[in-house]
Amino acid sequence: MKFTWFHLMPWPHMPDDFREKHRSVWVDLPNRMYEPELGHIAYHQYLDQLEYAEQVGFDGIGVNEHHANAYGLMPSPNIMAATLTRRTSKAALVVLGNSIALYNPPLRVAEEFAMLDVLSGGRLVAGFPVGTSMDTNYAYGTIPALTREKYAEAHDLIRKAWAADEPFAFNGRYTKLRYVNCWPKPIQKLPPIFIPGGGSVETYDFCLDNTYSYSYLSYSGYLRAKLLMEGYWKRVAERKVDESPYRAGFAQVICVADTDAEAERLYGPHVNYFYNRCLHVYPGFADAPGYRTVKTIQTGALSQFTQAAARDYPKMSWKDLVDGRYIVAGSPETVRQQMEELIKTLRVGNIFCLMHVGNMPNDKVRHSTRLFAEKVMPHLRNLWPEWKNHDDRFWMHPMNEPVPLKVAAE
């Protein structure tokens, strides 16, 4: 198993009456709510937490991209990952990822990911999300019905830019470049690539065609994810490729304390903040018309797969969230049992652990993180013995002798 400690970096200062006063945490929430000097503290605390996760033994540390929102404050995840290259030395840097259709030209992603890979000594795991409709369409103005075509072209350009050894011309519909010439090039000739998906067959096939890992980033927990992941594994079987669990990953909110009751006492308010404020998205922004293919809507309209349904959480109590397995929370033993069930039922080799939740203060984040690393993770390590805890195709390939950074700093 590979465990990535994943940070969303939410704004932790939304008021108690946020839900009543604002229709959406995303797109049109006035940025007067953002206070830069408090932001300074939050960013550094968040980066410290990612560094701490490496210290206690997580395999990867993760960041991602969002725009115009208080849910996740990383318009540029690459800036965050760049700071982490200097203060970490072992963990994979999982950038999940860059919304490649939003970069102009998308060659920028090939360049910046190459920079991160070189800086980190080959520790990059690259994510290529389409991006949420809130980010891609409403905040960044991409025409919904052309988003996927633009994405596919951007992907083509990036792959060609990394593969080429000399300049070439790229005549795309959306990007035209006479000289594509990616300097620097990544240490890993092709970094492992993770694709966040939401249940469309096209995305399953895209991952299988390219040997990318399929990541389902839901906050609804593994019981509701089962149907979607079964669809993925069914497709894997149909395509007659191997069933490596590392072909798939899942994001999970995890809270560990000494006892189940203590978990509720410690983390209850922060989980509540996350589900009821961070995920409070106006349904009109969740799914711009044309963003999904008609085929995908027909199979998933009004079901759990729609973003509106997945993100528009009704007010749920701690008990609702725990019993429904939206969150995995409790004593190390409770968390171990539920994580094992999650990993086995979804057949996933990658877990994106969401251990900073909502407005959780630093000491609690570290407490939960340390308990998971020390008392849970060791018991989950070897759930796929036939795969020996590793699949080379879906994890980083660091260089043998990177610069010892502390010496370099002196």
Next chain:
Amino acid sequence: MKSRLLTVKPSGIRIEVVEAGKGRDLLYLHGAGGHMPADPLIAALATKYRVVAPLLPGYGQSTGEDGLRDMLDIALHGLDVLEALKLRKPIVVGHSMGGMIAAEMAAIARTEVANLCLLAPAGLWLDDHPIADIFSKLPYELPGLLFHDAQAGARLLASGGDMNDPEFLKQFLVMNARRLGMAGKILFPIPDRGLGQRLQRIAARTLIVWGTEDVLIPPVYGHAFKKAISKSKLTRIAKAGHAVGQEKPAAVLKAIREFF
């Protein structure tokens, strides 16, 4: 009203065409919502004209939308449709998005389109008068945005179904995604694809019609269109919102009859 399928050359795109009435040829290009069930404007126009109303790919039974990506693709498709329909000196009427397409067609083929009627057309953007974002609206918000009388508008929009019925709502959402997905190619995120610099090319006699209570594209845009098109007249219709033709079909018919 009857409808038939037509193959447009040379693209091979197959479209649905609604036809009604007798008289002088009138081409009607619908807005982003498509035709309404038993569309009141088409019904009114059909009392005096032979109304020919093609549906844009992505709407109704018209297909081929994947090959139409931008304003030029769509304007040229409109001209291909005009040719395929073999109309005689038609009055080209377009509502909202359809007005934007009709104006582009008239600017490109300035000798072919001689009579133009723009009903609250999209296509311009004035910073001081931003146009509401229709793409982020929820179904229940649309009547108030499109009609002066929102209750009557809601009845018109939902005729043939119940928005509270999950099956109907699902169909509506699928159709809406298809229609507005197509509309987004020229209206998202800002409904401006440079028409402003081409309006001066329009040589057609042009009637511009605006509902005085239009809250989607405010009436001030009517003046901007009038100013930019040389042989044009602006007519305002009282107590009408953005769906001016559907809300006040008789008044719009009268304005068209008087002008052309």
